[in-house]
Structure formats: structure tokens, C-alpha cells
Amino acid sequence: MTTIGFIGLGRMGSGICRQLLEGGYAMTVFDINENNTRPFADNAAVAATVGDVLDASDVVFLSLPGSPQVEEVVEQFIARGVSGKTIVDLSTSYPLSSGKLHAQVKAAGGQFADASLTGTPMHAEQGSLIVTFGGDEETFAQCEPIILTFASRGVHHIGGPGAGNIAKLANNYLSIMYIALYSEIFPLAEKLGFDTGKLFEIIGNSGVNCAMYQSNAAKIVNKTYDPSFALDLALKDLSYVKKLFDEHQFPSFVLDGGLNLLRIGHQQGYGANDCSEMARVVRDMMGTE
Structure with missing residues (x-):
């Protein structure tokens, strides 16, 4: 063998x-x-x-x-x-x-x-x-x-050669950016006085619902941030995607926002924690953390 x-x-x-x-x-x-x-x-x-x-x-x-x-x-x-x-x-x-x-x-x-x-x-x-x-x-x-x-x-x-990693980076790009979206909108809704638990439920019955939403938006709403994928690993993977855009001289409008959020999370000491702690960065900025 x-x-x-x-x-x-x-x-x-x-x-x-x-x-x-x-x-x-x-x-x-x-x-x-x-x-x-x-x-x-x-x-x-x-x-x-x-x-x-x-x-x-x-x-x-x-x-x-x-x-x-x-x-x-x-x-x-x-x-x-x-x-x-x-x-x-x-x-x-x-x-x-x-x-x-x-x-x-x-x-x-x-x-x-x-x-x-x-x-x-x-x-x-x-x-x-x-x-x-x-x-x-x-x-x-x-x-x-x-x-x-x-x-x-x-x-x-x-x-x-390299195709396996391209496929993985595409998957991780989408996954991480979903989490970045949840990390921005739920703290904003919370700041505006919404019941984010009810909002989570309502959105969960819409076309936005998916496994990624159920697992990660729930962490953000409940502030549990259960460890699954480290913020620093998310930053590394999106940095690789950014490098691919740069190598081919393509703009990366949406990606840049997600990268900035992850970079601030790293600077604030959340790097070893779950990437859903991007929401803590937003809450820090809003004064609600």
C-alpha cells in the first residue's frame, strides 16, 4: 500500500x-x-x-x-x-x-x-x-x-495546477462576504432600535435565507460568535483574492470593503476569533459593543 x-x-x-x-x-x-x-x-x-x-x-x-x-x-x-x-x-x-x-x-x-x-x-x-x-x-x-x-x-x-485553490477561494470569498454583510446590517438595525431577533426571523423566511445566514447571522444577532473560521484566515483568503484581481489589473469594489473590515478586526485583536466578530468592529464604531 x-x-x-x-x-x-x-x-x-x-x-x-x-x-x-x-x-x-x-x-x-x-x-x-x-x-x-x-x-x-x-x-x-x-x-x-x-x-x-x-x-x-x-x-x-x-x-x-x-x-x-x-x-x-x-x-x-x-x-x-x-x-x-x-x-x-x-x-x-x-x-x-x-x-x-x-x-x-x-x-x-x-x-x-x-x-x-x-x-x-x-x-x-x-x-x-x-x-x-x-x-x-x-x-x-x-x-x-x-x-x-x-x-x-x-x-x-x-x-x-492552481484550479483547486481558485475554486476554494471563490467559495470562501462568497462565504466571508456574506458574513461581512450580516456584520454590518444587524448592528445598524440594533442601533436604530429594531428587535434584531424578530428581524432575523423575518429575513429567514425570505429569499435571503440560506445555511450561511442561519449559522452566521444568528451568531451576530445573539452575540455568541461561536468559533468556526478564524478572522485572520478570512483576511488571508480575501487577500489572496485581492492579489488575483490586482495581478490582472481588475477593480474589486465589493471585496475592498470586506477586506477593510477584516483588517480593522485584526488590528483590534479579533484575529484568532471567529470571523463573525467583524460585527464587533461595527458595534465598536457605533458605540454599542
């Missing part, structure tokens, strides 16, 4: 890694935080370095914060030798970076693909993520059975 390496055992990575182990794969794992590797020590080989993961594995999955970390690891891999190896980036990375890494790894005799994840840490634990895959057909054919171990809701080969 194919040997698997896994680098990055955070909230998403740890759930995926458990699914791969349950699928019977021989695993070598690494995380810069030793506390994250400890739960896997009985069932997987814990590597001392990322290079050791590469040496022990046919396929290496990366679950890292973003493109800078992915680029750093892949550069180390290329220097060490990637001939015959397959590297799959599960992170939400910058698409043009993914395309560049694909070319570099392929030139060095290996394969590289971006396989972005849609879902939450709970979906990772359940093995029910959705994956959009960008890369070569042969790499997809090799990786699809492995990825299905943790993506029971579907693995979609959406295009060439």
Missing part, C-alpha cells in the same frame, strides 16, 4: 490524519508543535523533520497556514530530491504559487497538486470533507482513492 506523509496536524490536519490511519495507511507525520504529534505517536511514525517525512513517504500531504509555509516546505523537498514523490497541498494557498510549485516539482521529477478542502474540522473528523483538486490527470488518478478516505462528500478534479 502507498505510504503517506502528513505535515500540519492542526484542527483540520489532525482529523484528516486520523481518517487516513483508519483507512489502513502507513503514516509518517510532522508538526512544528510537538503537542500536535503526541496523539499520533502510537499509530504513526513521528518524524523529526519535514525531510524525514518526504524520505519515508510516496505521497506527502501538506496542511499548512498558507502559501509562504507551503513554499518553504516544498523548496526543502526539491533540494532533498522529489523524484518519484507526490506532494499534495491541502492548504488554501495562492493559486499562482501553486502553479509555480507544480512546475518546479515536475521539473525535479515529482508531482505536485493543490487539493483544497471545503468543510469544518468536524467534517475532517468525520471524513466528510469536499475536495477540489488542481493538477495533472495522472496525479488525480493516483490520489483520488486516498483522498476519498477523508472526503466522502466528493473529490472533484476541477482543472490544472
Whole structure:
């Protein structure tokens, strides 16, 4: 059976890694935080370095914060030798970076693909993520059975290098901007004296209603801000989208407003909290927080 390496055992990575182990794969794992590797020590080989993961594995999955970390690891891999190896980036990375890494790894005799994840840490634990895959057909054919171990809701080969990340960024752009809209309008309604609980109910019976509305507008109305997706991660993803607009010299009218709201949230110390805390930024400005 194919040997698997896994680098990055955070909230998403740890759930995926458990699914791969349950699928019977021989695993070598690494995380810069030793506390994250400890739960896997009985069932997987814990590597001392990322290079050791590469040496022990046919396929290496990366679950890292973003493109800078992915680029750093892949550069180390290329220097060490990637001939015959397959590297799959599960992170939400910058698409043009993914395309560049694909070319570099392929030139060095290996394969590289971006396989972005849609879902939450709970979906990772359940093995029910959705994956959009960008890369070569042969790499997809090799990786699809492995990825299905943790993506029971579907693995979609959406295009060439970078396409998986483009699909994920499009999804995240829409999701985050929905939350930005809720974060502005409900604090305003509250400031104007409306019963926002009733307003939430009324809007929930209109065409605006959707799963995103039910989960995130409720957090904002109730001021619970239950953690799901960190504000700093939302800022990172929208910054990647902004960079794509800028690379192609296109204006990004709506995006710029959402980015500014996230930047202020980061500056105010909400970065590690749920991105619905954009509403706290608005309430701060209105003097109602």
C-alpha cells in the first residue's frame, strides 16, 4: 500500500490524519508543535523533520497556514530530491504559487497538486470533507482513492495546477462576504432600535435565507460568535483574492470593503476569533459593543 506523509496536524490536519490511519495507511507525520504529534505517536511514525517525512513517504500531504509555509516546505523537498514523490497541498494557498510549485516539482521529477478542502474540522473528523483538486490527470488518478478516505462528500478534479485553490477561494470569498454583510446590517438595525431577533426571523423566511445566514447571522444577532473560521484566515483568503484581481489589473469594489473590515478586526485583536466578530468592529464604531 502507498505510504503517506502528513505535515500540519492542526484542527483540520489532525482529523484528516486520523481518517487516513483508519483507512489502513502507513503514516509518517510532522508538526512544528510537538503537542500536535503526541496523539499520533502510537499509530504513526513521528518524524523529526519535514525531510524525514518526504524520505519515508510516496505521497506527502501538506496542511499548512498558507502559501509562504507551503513554499518553504516544498523548496526543502526539491533540494532533498522529489523524484518519484507526490506532494499534495491541502492548504488554501495562492493559486499562482501553486502553479509555480507544480512546475518546479515536475521539473525535479515529482508531482505536485493543490487539493483544497471545503468543510469544518468536524467534517475532517468525520471524513466528510469536499475536495477540489488542481493538477495533472495522472496525479488525480493516483490520489483520488486516498483522498476519498477523508472526503466522502466528493473529490472533484476541477482543472490544472492552481484550479483547486481558485475554486476554494471563490467559495470562501462568497462565504466571508456574506458574513461581512450580516456584520454590518444587524448592528445598524440594533442601533436604530429594531428587535434584531424578530428581524432575523423575518429575513429567514425570505429569499435571503440560506445555511450561511442561519449559522452566521444568528451568531451576530445573539452575540455568541461561536468559533468556526478564524478572522485572520478570512483576511488571508480575501487577500489572496485581492492579489488575483490586482495581478490582472481588475477593480474589486465589493471585496475592498470586506477586506477593510477584516483588517480593522485584526488590528483590534479579533484575529484568532471567529470571523463573525467583524460585527464587533461595527458595534465598536457605533458605540454599542
